[in-house]
Amino acid sequence: MPKIKAQEQLPKERIHNFNEVSFGYTLEEGQKEAERCLQCKRAPCRQGCPVGIDIPAFIALIKETKFLEAAWKIKETNSLPAICGRVCPQEIQCEKFCTLRHKDEPVAIGRLERLVADLEIEKGFKIPEVRKKLKTPVAVVGSGPAGLTVAGDLARRGYPVVIFEALHQAGGVLVYGIPEFRLPKKIVQAEVSYLESLGVSIELNTVIGQTLSLDDLFKEGFKSIFLGLGAGAPVFMKIEGENLNGIYSANEFLTRVNLMRAYLFPEYDTPVKRGKRVAVIGGGNVALDAARTALRLGAEKVYLVYRRTEAEMPARQEEYEHAKEEGVEMLFLTLPVKFEGKDGWVEKMVCIKMELGEPDETGRRRPVPVPGSEFSLDVDQVIIAIGTRANPLLISRVPGLRLNERGYIKVNERGRTSKKGVFAGGDIVTGSATVISAMGMGKVAAQAIHDYLS
Amino acid sequence: MNPAKVLQKEEIAPGIFLMNLETPRVAAKAQAGQFFVLRVDDKGERIPLTIADFNRKEGQIVTVFQVVGRTTAKLADLKVGDELATLVGPLGKPTEISQFGFTVLIGGGVGVAALYPILREFKKAGNFTYTIQGARSKEFLIWEEKLLAYSDKLILTTDDGSKGRKGVVTDPLKEVLEKEKVDLVFAVGPSMMMKFVSEITREYGVKTVVSLNPIMVDATGMCGACRVEVGGKTYFGCVDGPDFDGHQVNWELLLARQRMYCDEEEIARKNNA
Ligand SMILES: Cc1cc2nc3c(=O)[nH]c(=O)nc-3n(C[C@H](O)[C@H](O)[C@H](O)COP(=O)(O)OP(=O)(O)OC[C@H]3O[C@@H](n4cnc5c(N)ncnc54)[C@H](O)[C@@H]3O)c2cc1C
Ligand code: FES
Secondary structure: OOOOOOEEOOHHHHOOOOOOOEEEOOHHHHHHHHHOOOOOOOOHHHHHOOOOOOHHHHHHHHHOOOHHHHHHHHHOOOOOHHHHHHHOOHHHOHHHHOHHHHOOOOOOHHHHHHHHHHHHHHHOOOOOOOOOOOOOOEEEEOOOHHHHHHHHHHHHOOOOEEEEOOOOOOOOHHHHOOOOOOOOHHHHHHHHHHHHHOOOEEEOOOOEOOOEOHHHHHHOOOOEEEEOOOOOEEOOOOOEOOOOEOEEEHHHHHHHHHHOOHHHOOOOOOOOOOOOEEEEEOOOHHHHHHHHHHHHOOOOEEEEEOOOOHHHOOOOHHHHHHHHHHOOEEEOOEEEEEEEEEOOEEEEEEEEEEEEEEEOOOOOEEEEEOOOOOEEEEOOEEEEOOOEEOOHHHHOOOOOOOEOOOOOEOOOOOOEOOOOOEEEOOHHHHOOOOHHHHHHHHHHHHHHHHHHHO | OOOOEEEEEEEEEOOEEEEEEEOHHHHHHOOOOOEEEEEOOOOOOOEEEEOOEEEOOOOEEEEEEEOOOHHHHHHHHOOOOOEOOEEEEEEOOOOOOOOOOEEEEEEEOOHHHHHHHHHHHHHHOOOEEEEEEEEOOHHHOOOHHHHHHHOOEEEEEEOOOOOOEEOOOHHHHHHHHHHOOOOEEEEEOOHHHHHHHHHHHHHHOOOEEEEOOOOOOOOOOOOOOOEEEEOOEEEEHHHHOOEEEOOOEOHHHHHHHHOOOHHHHHHHHHHHO
């Protein structure tokens, strides 16, 4: 028996709105899916979960229709299940190790997680009692998944925790990057409010490195600091014409639409250009999100331009399928070489065809240009989603903080940096990765901070 | 918490407002040349405004703005006691202050308010400060006395000649460049003015620093909306600036990028009407 399907909005309807694509399981569907779980003794699925959720246990509870209990079981190790259930690449994590995958399809662990987490949001959170009240405050810089996880874990242990966030809303990429149709903002707000009810306080609009320095935080009495800054700085292609009007980084385009709600302009004040012929450059989740957002803003044609092939795309499988259904046109083995414009606005993108050559250091075959294969596309908007790097704003101003060759913060296996009392995790350590890997590192660092302060 | 309360509001010239804001953390760190980002309400846009003055002890900053679009109009409608939805700062790098020697400081329009703390620091650092202030006409000349307090010489220009010299800031600039050995020019105001200033000083080979105001979103280096080209390289205005070498700036690009949302501004205007 294959996975139970989750109902979705039809592609031709959903490209006209920002509502969530998947409706998720109903309780009946969820229970049926849970019946598929073999409850393996060894639980191979658990090795694929960076935060160590007791997967068979929560699925068993669903089987018994103890839906809320299932949510609480997940919450023992994961404070953000409604988010993870939606955005984790389960196919390369828990579901990859599911015994059933040898027979037919793995259990839809992500969808089950989402089902019970949503139910708990609807019914109201159970707030675990924090017994001890400790006197050693911890500062967390950045409110992305890494920072939120550290804050939640330490608050539960009784530490006073303050999160400092540069933007005016908590959530990091979850609120500025990942679009509403994949991760509704009210879900993020609900999970953030759960952390607040654990006693975490969040100071928005505070840029550490500008408003306050790390030393200021120590002077204010924080005994330890966690840096969960993300890999926030956009990378551009450094090719001719890249600063023409109509050319955006994915970060800017998505921030305008998601965080600033430009899709509701002029009800909301922030504008965004609505291109008719849009090229998105890149092959990851970010590129797909940008492409699908452009469609929803009314584009007639959206190209996804990727220099490798379908097989090398790092995006989540499900989202790639969604994007294809919605009509995003994939141009594989294609590299933009310059942009041409008129009166300051982009009009054309010149590309060259690529072919796969020898494997590179990542083991993927390196794309190399095919001489003489240039061609051009008429475009009025371009979104560059070829990656991000560490934002130097704070880390370049902390004397004694060691960075690696790629400019990310150097930590030991427990998240400890070269600076006393300062820990780090998430994308600022690994480079852009996933929500769950950021959370996994957050968990490890929370334990290390606890040990450091004990 | 980071409060952002309006303590004082005053229309100091037609359509030009001064606002005193309570924001202790920002005031504590503010330096000449830096800016902050605000959002008036929950549906508002994030816009940068220069810190025109600050009082660390009282925890206050002063900003001066001209009503040009929706956000500045909303801002001007706030009353004393109101809170901004967002106030974050100080942002950007502070202006480099040192003893340069003979300096010419030029402020155009509301840029004069941005110039003021820089002028003050230049003076305190021991520079000779030759200040040029320009405006359309006399009612738009602001902060004349404040400039006077730190200027060794203050020249006023108005387009219509209603006060000071008739003409634009580049006229007295040329004259002083002819007469004196100028060590540094600093200009802040409309991009077109800064462009013309830079073109003239280039002829005289005098180092010129300008304070750019590209469109911004986060203003922390996360989006690249604020891209500017300086010396053929791309920089992020919010974190690498706002000050840049005026002779190296690609002014055409800056001017084009500042017009990116003209159509949308028109839609917003109609929507409000
Ligand atoms: C468009 C997009 C789609 C994605 N889709 C997926 C997906 O489907 N599945 C998945 O698993 N992963 C996805 N990712 C990746 C995932 O979102 C990131 O790996 C994850 O968010 C990293 O978490 P983090 O906590 O390290 O940092 P972030 O989420 O980047 O959060 C960092 C936070 O720190 C704040 N900050 C930075 N510097 C400072 C400072 N100096 N002072 C104060 N605050 C500061 C930032 O404003 C930000 O809010 C996606 C990423 C993007 C951009
Ligand atoms: S405004 Fe976003 S990077 Fe400068």
